[in-house]
Amino acid sequence: MPGLARRAFAEWLGTAFLLAAVVGSGIMAQKLSGGNIALALLCNTIATGAILVTLILTFAPVSGAHFNPAVTLAFAMRGETAWRDAAIYVAAQISGAIVGVWIAHLMFELPVLQLSLTQRSGAGQWLAEAAATFGLLLTIFGVASRTPAAVPYAVGLYITSAYWFTASTSFANPAVTIARSLSDTFAGIAPQGVPAFIAAQLAGALLAVPLASWLWGGAPAQPNAGLRAS
Numbered sequence: 001m002p003g004l005a006r007r008a009f010a011e012w013l014g015t016a017f018l019l020a021a022v023v024g025s026g027i028m029a030q031k032l033s034g035g036n037i038a039l040a041l042l043c044n045t046i047a048t049g050a051i052l053v054t055l056i057l058t059f060a061p062v063s064g065a066h067f068n069p070a071v072t073l074a075f076a077m078r079g080e081t082a083w084r085d086a087a088i089y090v091a092a093q094i095s096g097a098i099v100g101v102w103i104a105h106l107m108f109e110l111p112v113l114q115l116s117l118t119q120r121s122g123a124g125q126w127l128a129e130a131a132a133t134f135g136l137l138l139t140i141f142g143v144a145s146r147t148p149a150a151v152p153y154a155v156g157l158y159i160t161s162a163y164w165f166t167a168s169t170s171f172a173n174p175a176v177t178i179a180r181s182l183s184d185t186f187a188g189i190a191p192q193g194v195p196a197f198i199a200a201q202l203a204g205a206l207l208a209v210p211l212a213s214w215l216w217g218g219a220p221a222q223p224n225a226g227l228r229a230s
Contacts, residue, residue, distance in 0.1 A: 007089070015093045015096035016096040018052070019096075019176065020107075029041070029047075040186060048163065050156065056156075070201050070205040071205075074137050101182050173201065
């Protein structure tokens with residue numbers, strides 16, 4: 001297994017690329033969609049799902065390609081990631097996500113430092129985040145239990161779908177949520193909405209862990225069965 005420094009850097013870099021793709025494709029979609037929000041969301045969705053598959057295939061051999069504190073927490077709860085390593089992973093994911101947002105701003109010649117004004121709140125959106133994260137974790141553990149090589153594709157397809165069937169467009173990732181609050185663009189979320197989103201995401205993850213163990217057993221998933229999201 002690679003050393004912790006290499007694994008943490010892979011989590012940092014992969015999460016940075018993920019957020020650059022999420023925010024950058026949102027900016028591009030908004031520019032080109034002529035005000036058609038559905039078209040902009042579709043473009044944002046395709047880019048996000050595609051980059052997830054690519055990033056998991058690229059970085060899974062190094063770090064497991066979590067890119068998501070909720071996923072890292074779930075692996076730690078299952079005893080598959082040491083809690084000390086998990087803490088370092090989460091710090092790398094959050095810092096990488098923020099850098100990815102800044103890079104997206106620079107690419108489109110926008111101010112680097114921003115705060116989103118997009119309000120995302122309410123019981124429906126909180127339930128959506130819990131459901132999105134719950135489903136993401138079940139996808140990871142369920143697919144990894146039988147066909148671990150298919151995890152990258154399953155995660156990319158799940159997030160592509162969840163963008164559209166959830167009221168929140170499936171953030172499903174505390175690092176993504178924090179970073180997107182720092183972008184007043186198509187993908188943004190106002191900072192005051194962040195705590196409730198993260199609480200809902202962690203609740204979904206906590207519910208998924210025991211259910212996954214019951215459904216597929218407690219045997220460790222493959223080390224490259226990590227991720228996400230949007």
